[in-house]
Amino acid sequence: MLQKTSHFMREANLIDGAWVQADSGKTIDVINPATGLRLGTVPRAGGAETRRAIEAAHTAFQSFRKTSALERSKLLRKLHDAIMDNQDALAELLTLEQGKSLTESKGEIASSAAYVLWFAEEARRAYGDVVPSPWADRRVLVTREPVGVIAAITPWNFPSSMLSRKIGPAIAAGCTAVVKPASQTPYSGLAWGALCEEVGMPKGVVNIVTGSAGEIGDEICANPLVKKITFTGSTEVGKLLIEKSASTVKKVSMELGGNAPFLVFDDADLDRAVEGAIAAKYRNSGQTCVCTNRFFVQAGIHDAFVDKLAAAAKKLKVGPGVEDGVQQGPLIDVKAVEKVEEFIADAVAKGGKVVSGGKRHELGGSFFEPTVIAGATTGMKFMTEEIFGPLAPVFKFDKEEEAVALANDTEFGLACYFYTGDLGRAFRVMEGLKYGMVGVNEGIITTPEAPFGGVKESGLGREGGHQGIDDYLDTKYVCIGGLGL
């Protein structure tokens, strides 16, 4: 298996076009969560290596900012093709370090390519404005320019596609980048370096450093050459980055935690709701920021929904992601398993009933049974905290207003879902939910054409959609007078 992926499995950092080790020579082990065995190592870089990467990106920016939108669009198209030409190898690498099934990994790689293609197209549409001037002898223009060096910090749950939404718009806008992938899944991030080389990306445009999160993060936040930070990960770290980068007043985009509610009304199509629930809860073993955290089901349909959801959850095939037919791989590590166990113990102690799963899978390691808990109540931990695992708590409700209030009773506001067959209710509920993204009778809604992002403490900014390039561009107002105008 590793033979196939070895071209992309880089055990070095990419700085200014060269593959290098950490100054200290130290490394970090990368573990395959399905076997617990070491896959390889990556450099444990720190502040000095990060500073050099930032300086390389700054130097590269001086010429890259002058490339035409068409040139950058073509470069991104080549990158898209290179990703798709190597979809299988990249997907294998992703499964080996992250654990998700090969089917999901192929989907993630295709999604990465789709974001890159989207931004190849958007590169050519970063329009400015010609504004009707209030003065007869002056003209008013608004142009948009790349912000400069951007830094991207990404998590382990989508190690490839989270970078595509950041590298894609950065290159489209004419920015250069320093990238820090998660330490548990660095290879899918480093693979972007191999892909960039393959398509002839100028050196220094994309730099990738792995290692000490604190040291790398501190350098990124403090270095005045970095003009923007884009982060996907926990709300805790997001807040820290906002705070630390305040001293150099950087732009920030934050994709942070979620606490997605999934509402099922009596008038919903039950089978469609169960199908959506399985997808919205168990994909990536529940380790997605848009995964359902809380199911709210109306009393008339509640029991039938719980029965069908539990039956469908029991049928999910759990196993190593590389095996045929596997639908749920291991969790990222045993710590994540312990966290799910805490949620279950807390719920059971407060009267919740496990109707499916509920314990570690017989395969051992970090494999966990897809779990459904009925009788969930608002005092339980998952009402306010992100589970990030394959556990579906089901709450019962009577009235529409009650369900919307419960759904909104959280500091998070990323994705939400609801199922109904009533058009009036669809609009009322959609307008009442304080979330950045709403799935109506749909459990999977992510696509490059639409703006992905949250409100409240779920983040700032949008990735994808025509909005996804905005944060990589500065707006410049130009007033032209004289010249015989």
Ligand SMILES: NC(=O)C1=CN([C@@H]2O[C@H](COP(=O)(O)OP(=O)(O)OC[C@H]3O[C@@H](n4cnc5c(N)ncnc54)[C@H](OP(=O)(O)O)[C@@H]3O)[C@@H](O)[C@H]2O)C=CC1
């Ligand atoms: N919104 C989302 O998509 C995600 C949400 N989460 C939530 O967060 C929880 C914790 O997951 P975890 O992986 O610890 O998420 P983190 O937020 O800690 O990690 C995300 C990224 O931030 C980096 N990082 C960590 N600390 C710092 C720092 N001080 N300065 C700069 N970068 C830093 C990490 O590096 P390193 O890997 O080297 O530590 C990683 O690259 C999950 O259980 C889940 O609830 C997690 C991942 C994604």
Ligand SMILES: O=C(O)CCCC(=O)O
């Ligand atoms: O969990 C995330 O941070 C992103 C989810 C991506 C997706 O919906 O495919």
